[in-house]
Amino acid sequence: MVRVVPVSLPAWWPALLFSGVLLLQGCSLLPKKDASEGKPVAGLVRGDSTADTTKDNRNSDDKKDKADKRDAFTVDVRGPEAVRDYLKLHLEIQRYRELDDLGATEISRLMVAAEANARELLGTLGYFTPTLTLELNETPQGAKAPREIVITVSPGELTKVSNVQISYGGPIADDATAEAQRDSIRTAWALRAGQPFTQQAWDEAKTTALRSLTAKRFPTGNIEISRAEVDADRHEARLSVTYQSGPAYKFGPLVLRGIQRYDPDGARRIARLPSGQDYDQQKLLDAQQRLASSGYYDSVFLTLDTESGNPLAAPVIAQLREAPLQKVVLGAGFTTDNGPRLSVDHIHNQVPLLGWRAVSRLSVDRDIKSLSTELNAIPDDHGWRWFSGAELKSEQSGSYVVDSGRLRGGRNKSSDHIDRSYFLQYDYAQNRGTNAPPSASAVTANWGWTGRYFDNNSAPSRGFGIALEVAAGYTLTGMQTPFTRTYARWLGVLPLGSSDDKETNARRSRLQLRLEGGAVAAKDSAQIPSTLMFLTGGDTTVRGYSYKQIGTVRPDGTTVAGRYLGVASVEWQRPVVYNNKLTDWESVVFVDAGAVADKPAELKPKVGVGVGARWRSPVGPVQADLAYGVDSKRFRLHFRLGFTF
Numbered sequence: 001m002v003r004v005v006p007v008s009l010p011a012w013w014p015a016l017l018f019s020g021v022l023l024l025q026g027c028s029l030l031p032k033k034d035a036s037e038g039k040p041v042a043g044l045v046r047g048d049s050t051a052d053t054t055k056d057n058r059n060s061d062d063k064k065d066k067a068d069k070r071d072a073f074t075v076d077v078r079g080p081e082a083v084r085d086y087l088k089l090h091l092e093i094q095r096y097r098e099l100d101d102l103g104a105t106e107i108s109r110l111m112v113a114a115e116a117n118a119r120e121l122l123g124t125l126g127y128f129t130p131t132l133t134l135e136l137n138e139t140p141q142g143a144k145a146p147r148e149i150v151i152t153v154s155p156g157e158l159t160k161v162s163n164v165q166i167s168y169g170g171p172i173a174d175d176a177t178a179e180a181q182r183d184s185i186r187t188a189w190a191l192r193a194g195q196p197f198t199q200q201a202w203d204e205a206k207t208t209a210l211r212s213l214t215a216k217r218f219p220t221g222n223i224e225i226s227r228a229e230v231d232a233d234r235h236e237a238r239l240s241v242t243y244q245s246g247p248a249y250k251f252g253p254l255v256l257r258g259i260q261r262y263d264p265d266g267a268r269r270i271a272r273l274p275s276g277q278d279y280d281q282q283k284l285l286d287a288q289q290r291l292a293s294s295g296y297y298d299s300v301f302l303t304l305d306t307e308s309g310n311p312l313a314a315p316v317i318a319q320l321r322e323a324p325l326q327k328v329v330l331g332a333g334f335t336t337d338n339g340p341r342l343s344v345d346h347i348h349n350q351v352p353l354l355g356w357r358a359v360s361r362l363s364v365d366r367d368i369k370s371l372s373t374e375l376n377a378i379p380d381d382h383g384w385r386w387f388s389g390a391e392l393k394s395e396q397s398g399s400y401v402v403d404s405g406r407l408r409g410g411r412n413k414s415s416d417h418i419d420r421s422y423f424l425q426y427d428y429a430q431n432r433g434t435n436a437p438p439s440a441s442a443v444t445a446n447w448g449w450t451g452r453y454f455d456n457n458s459a460p461s462r463g464f465g466i467a468l469e470v471a472a473g474y475t476l477t478g479m480q481t482p483f484t485r486t487y488a489r490w491l492g493v494l495p496l497g498s499s500d501d502k503e504t505n506a507r508r509s510r511l512q513l514r515l516e517g518g519a520v521a522a523k524d525s526a527q528i529p530s531t532l533m534f535l536t537g538g539d540t541t542v543r544g545y546s547y548k549q550i551g552t553v554r555p556d557g558t559t560v561a562g563r564y565l566g567v568a569s570v571e572w573q574r575p576v577v578y579n580n581k582l583t584d585w586e587s588v589v590f591v592d593a594g595a596v597a598d599k600p601a602e603l604k605p606k607v608g609v610g611v612g613a614r615w616r617s618p619v620g621p622v623q624a625d626l627a628y629g630v631d632s633k634r635f636r637l638h639f640r641l642g643f644t645f
Contacts, residue, residue, distance in 0.1 A: 071145040072102040073136075079153030083122060087153065092117050097145070104147070107136060111149060118151065124199035127155035128232040159197045162236040164189060166209070169224055172245035178217065185212050185243075197237040202228055206241055213243050215281040220246035220306050249279040249304065252313035254287075258320035262296050262349070266378040270294045271302075273316055279304060284316065286416055291318070295357060296349055298323045325349055336639045337538045337547035339366035351375065356386075367396040367547065384413045387423075397535060398551045398559035400433040404531045410446070419450040425471075429529035437560055440527040444473030444485070450645075454493065458643055459621050461510060464492040465645040475526050483522030485532055487565075490515045491645055506582055509574040516541070516567035516594075534565035534596050537606075539638045541567055542594035544608025544629030546636070551596045562596040566603050569593070573614070586614040590625070606631040612638075 075094060077087045088094075093114040096102065102110075111134050122130045131154040139148050166186055172178045191197070191205035206226055213221040224244040230237045254273045256264050271287040274280075288302040299321040304314050331343040343363040351358045360373040372391035379385040388409035395402055410423020423446050430439040447470050454463035471485040494511045518534050537545035552562035571590040576583045590612065593605040610627030620642040628635050 073147040165240040170245035341365035481526040487518040512571040514569040518565035533561035544627035567594040
């Protein structure tokens, strides 16, 4: 037995002990000696080699420790690829792998939670009766972790939609005029009976239908009730959703905010908001786009005021930021037709006295030098506006350089799909070069019409566009002779095959067909300006030939503009799919043919064939084509940015 005997100490011993502790702490503040040199280390300045070496060694050790550090465990999911990759990405247990202080007990608890989490995730994919097996294997010699969690998944049978019930609440339910909208929502419902049920597809179907509801007449509509009843034993899902429409709205007055410099009434005429008509989101966006593209405003945002308390005349609020009265824009570009281009634009939004908007441009590239100005009035209540313009140009046209001038004035109108114009025009053209055709001038009365019926005007995948121009006039040089000029072009995009699936439709290849024709009818002796006649060839017409290379060939071998034009093109466009995913690229194969002559019987087409690529860039489609001119026996590279018709 050990007996502890208490020992009494003097009263001053605690005080002495406390003082000793303080002295020891103070010693830690004294400069330390370097082991090799006996010099103080504390007090080294930045840049001292010893300090840098110490720091580098410490960083190296940290990196080595981090490299040598292993995870607490690894997760291996085994099963069909569709569910395996999804679970690997979304399982919550993955978040705890790097906690190196986890023991077997903690990992076991995580595995219990992981099973419930995996079942929940599989349910979002439509698998409600999966078989899961979780194993914990010790891997002490493993390079990644000392333990491995193996999750084996047998997802079972996929649940499919057995029934869909769509109902409505509010005015839309009994409104006879809304029958078409109700039917449209039901017809366009994405998740139909017989299709696999997933949470993502269910959410997307409800959201898409809600957008259709709120896009017309009922902007405050919402989902009142939605329910997905899953019978796991029968692998069926019964879906029901009720949409509450809210009141029907009509466009009221346009309320402008931010107007200081420009005429408010002019903004209303530009917007052309259909006040008094049923609310339509697309019409609201069209009005916003017209204001934004007018040049008078740097930013435009239109919203329907649903808080005004008067659905039958709901105000539309236009938040505007006005553009400067004048500005100068410098530009640079490049085309394979004309090489590098520099331009200077001057914009005046209120020309003195007239009050019209003027855009003047100086442009210089390899083959074309031009100076132009165009003035446009604010449109009237019906959308028609007065315009006038003038242009001086010098360009390589066929075998000659043509110096030309043009004056025009008239009215035009642009709507959602159709542009119209009628105007008077004066043209003057002088050809420069050996044995150049004589100068000529003429005055014409013109009518133009363009219709665009594409699904997307900037990058169409289906639809067509057509343009017509008709002119009648008199020559002013030599004998005054009447003549007529007609020109037409058509472009159609035709998808190949058909499918109800959006993803399949996006992968379908297409044919793009293009036709172009023109004719000038006059006496053979009539001196018609070459700018009113035809040449072709280049990026947008007959690829494989240079800009305006194809024309009427004279006996001396020179090329001049002709009175008749014919162009045809067939292009096969095919989206590029990589790793079973649709990309932003397309491949194309094309054949172009074009001819120009002074008589229809003399039209002999020149053919270009080639291949190309399309890229849907953020600023519009980029087009690159390598074409071979069968007649010229030369390859040419053609680049274009954007699509216009």
